[in-house]
Amino acid sequence: MFSLAFFWAFLHSSSAPAVEIGAIRPPQGIEVLNPWGIPFLNTLILLLSGAAVTWAHYAILAGLK
Numbered sequence: 001m002f003s004l005a006f007f008w009a010f011l012h013s014s015s016a017p018a019v020e021i022g023a024i025r026p027p028q029g030i031e032v033l034n035p036w037g038i039p040f041l042n043t044l045i046l047l048l049s050g051a052a053v054t055w056a057h058y059a060i061l062a063g064l065k
Contacts, residue, residue, distance in 0.1 A: 017025045026032055033039060 017023055017027065049051060
């Protein structure tokens, strides 16, 4: 229930920003990151490391060297 409440609060505040922050998303004065820069690189590293661990786990179970 805590996780559900946490994500509900995040999605609610994202879809209906408060008047105090200008009622726009993102708030004024916040610079938005380019998603094809560092965030994309971090996502790629995360997915490739997961694939490497899965591949190693399979090799261990299959008895491969």
